Amino acid sequence: MTPEAGLAAEYADEHALVAAIRALRARGIGPMEAYSPIPSHAIDKALGEPRSPLAIAAGIGAIAGAGGAYALQWLLVAYLYPVDTGGRPPHMPLPFTIITIEMGFLFAALATFVAFLVASRLVTLWHPMFEVPGFESATRDGWWLAVGTVDTTAEDVLRATEPLHVHRFGGWS
Amino acid sequence: MTALAQVHDDLFERMRARPGRHWWLAFGACGGATLLLFALIAYTIATGIGVWGTNIPAAWAFAIINFVFWIGIGHAGTFISAILYLLEQGRWRNPISRLTETMTVFAVIQAALFPVLHLGRPWFAYWLFPYPDVMGVWPQPRSALPWDAAAVSTYFTVSVLFWYVGMIPDLAALRDHAASPRARRLYALFAIGWRGDSRSWRHWKVTYLMLASIATPLVISVHSVVSSDFAIGVTPGWHSTLQPPYFVGGAIFSGFAMVLVLAIPVRFLYRLDHVITDHILDNCAKLLLATAWVVDYGYIVEHAGALWRGEPAERSLMLGHHPASVAFWTMIACNVVVPQVFWLRRARRSTLVLFVGSLLVLLGMWLERYVIIVQGLLRDQLPAAWGSYAPTLVDIGILAGTFGFFGLLFLVFLRFVPFVPVSELKEELA
Numbered sequence A: 001m002t003p004e005a006g007l008a009a010e011y012a013d014e015h016a017l018v019a020a021i022r023a024l025r026a027r028g029i030g031p032m033e034a035y036s037p038i039p040s041h042a043i044d045k046a047l048g049e050p051r052s053p054l055a056i057a058a059g060i061g062a063i064a065g066a067g068g069a070y071a072l073q074w075l076l077v078a079y080l081y082p083v084d085t086g087g088r089p090p091h092m093p094l095p096f097t098i099i100t101i102e103m104g105f106l107f108a109a110l111a112t113f114v115a116f117l118v119a120s121r122l123v124t125l126w127h128p129m130f131e132v133p134g135f136e137s138a139t140r141d142g143w144w145l146a147v148g149t150v151d152t153t154a155e156d157v158l159r160a161t162e163p164l165h166v167h168r169f170g171g172w173s
Numbered sequence B: 001m002t003a004l005a006q007v008h009d010d011l012f013e014r015m016r017a018r019p020g021r022h023w024w025l026a027f028g029a030c031g032g033a034t035l036l037l038f039a040l041i042a043y044t045i046a047t048g049i050g051v052w053g054t055n056i057p058a059a060w061a062f063a064i065i066n067f068v069f070w071i072g073i074g075h076a077g078t079f080i081s082a083i084l085y086l087l088e089q090g091r092w093r094n095p096i097s098r099l100t101e102t103m104t105v106f107a108v109i110q111a112a113l114f115p116v117l118h119l120g121r122p123w124f125a126y127w128l129f130p131y132p133d134v135m136g137v138w139p140q141p142r143s144a145l146p147w148d149a150a151a152v153s154t155y156f157t158v159s160v161l162f163w164y165v166g167m168i169p170d171l172a173a174l175r176d177h178a179a180s181p182r183a184r185r186l187y188a189l190f191a192i193g194w195r196g197d198s199r200s201w202r203h204w205k206v207t208y209l210m211l212a213s214i215a216t217p218l219v220i221s222v223h224s225v226v227s228s229d230f231a232i233g234v235t236p237g238w239h240s241t242l243q244p245p246y247f248v249g250g251a252i253f254s255g256f257a258m259v260l261v262l263a264i265p266v267r268f269l270y271r272l273d274h275v276i277t278d279h280i281l282d283n284c285a286k287l288l289l290a291t292a293w294v295v296d297y298g299y300i301v302e303h304a305g306a307l308w309r310g311e312p313a314e315r316s317l318m319l320g321h322h323p324a325s326v327a328f329w330t331m332i333a334c335n336v337v338v339p340q341v342f343w344l345r346r347a348r349r350s351t352l353v354l355f356v357g358s359l360l361v362l363l364g365m366w367l368e369r370y371v372i373i374v375q376g377l378l379r380d381q382l383p384a385a386w387g388s389y390a391p392t393l394v395d396i397g398i399l400a401g402t403f404g405f406f407g408l409l410f411l412v413f414l415r416f417v418p419f420v421p422v423s424e425l426k427e428e429l430a
Helices: A014-026 A041-047 A052-078 A093-119 A135-139 A153-159 B004-014 B021-047 B062-086 B090-118 B122-128 B146-174 B181-190 B200-229 B244-270 B277-308 B312-319 B325-343 B351-378 B393-416 B420-430
Strands: A007-011 A034-035 A143-147 A163-167
Touching: A007 A014, A007 A153, A014 A034, A014 A041, A014 A143, A014 A153, A034 A041, A034 B200, A041 A135, A041 B200, A041 B312, A052 A093, A052 B200, A093 B146, A093 B200, A135 A143, A135 B146, A143 A153, A153 A163, B004 B146, B004 B420, B021 B090, B021 B393, B062 B090, B062 B146, B062 B200, B062 B244, B062 B351, B062 B393, B090 B122, B090 B146, B090 B244, B090 B277, B090 B393, B090 B420, B122 B146, B146 B181, B146 B200, B146 B420, B200 B244, B244 B277, B244 B351, B277 B325, B325 B351
Parallel strands: none
Antiparallel strands: A007 A143, A007 A163, A034 A143
């Protein structure tokens, strides 16, 4: 769960951020989300995030695209409008294969892309984190943590992890 | 300042430098050629393709030569960005991957113009796609043209997605560090709200990997499908199972030449010698040499095949007098002789030799398509149907115009989009 409001803290580097996530998780504080300029396995592990299941979307897209393309070719040229060219059968699996394979690739890619946008909650042009002062460093060299609570114990634990600075954001700013 | 910030500031500062005199000169030249292209396209559509040199028997001439040429250019881009990514060659792949992906997208745009214009009635191009129509007649997948439509539109779509997904984190960086509010709003639109949260990064990594895996077979399949347009015909010099590997090898060969033609000036103009290093150019030259041998092997098999198959039309075309002998021997010089210079380390390390050599390879590969397409059509099995072919000024103008249009798109891209994948270089640092 990505917090929409709560406390945001910036850390000097990846190690400090990972240590902070571990400390907060040990106290059962959450929900949490980390923001980083580059992808990081250490952060994913500390947050306990499962592997992204997007490969499944690609598989479904590929099967649907390829199956649909073959069925459509059969429907259009073998069933609805069969043409006799030099005695060749209207249903010819070999030439049908080419468009079938291409559409498998195409729909696998489209399905992956759409699943990526949905799973990452993208095409959200505004987010409460954008209002946090200094948050633009997240795309340069800043390591940020957002915690979905303003509870004083949580804030104390967060401040004990030695962040560079802490801000309230979202509904609590 | 952290190492990440150093890389970030250095690259963005260089990429956002105001364009110099070179850029404006190139922009003017390419802009002029683009206007010429659009004027000639308008003239062709208004008058009909009789203004081209295309005739019977040479019904496939400049349009299809240029189509195959430009589609081929794109292949090295996908090879570098997708195949080298899967092979974990990041150290020499990452700095040039965005440039080459861009090259792919813009080259496919040029390629797509030609089959559509060659239709003669381009306003009916959508007939190639199976849409619910009232005519009751649909595209015929037992013929090669719908294969091309499927292969090229898939290639273009996947290339654009791969290009864009890779760019999202860099667009977000431009949004966050934009100089003016207007630029920030514009980049914010294209960055679609990227925040760099761990959830997005996890999905982004898998998406990028999946798109690379999907693009990889496309490198092989697209030009194989294009070559099947030839291989399934009985025209001399076309009807051979050699075509798919020969075309794919040639495509990657010409594409690497175009990569060098683009990367060398970019490296010079934006002072990126420490990013696009000599080592990277050296590797590109090695791959140019390797793919040159794939193409050269194709030439050998093509001619040996004519000898052992014993088909008279093919034998007289391949082993007798070539109707396009000047083009043929120039092609041999450019594609067989010139690349051999890259056996020498000194040649691979000299940007001038690389640049000139690559231009010659591009010329050679364009001529190869000219030789394959025009010669076979002019000398088919029935001597009574033999003919001759010469391009018109409109043909030449359209070809020159696509180079201008390609250059124009590329220059605009250099100006407004992060052409070095900064986030990937930062990741490498970590």
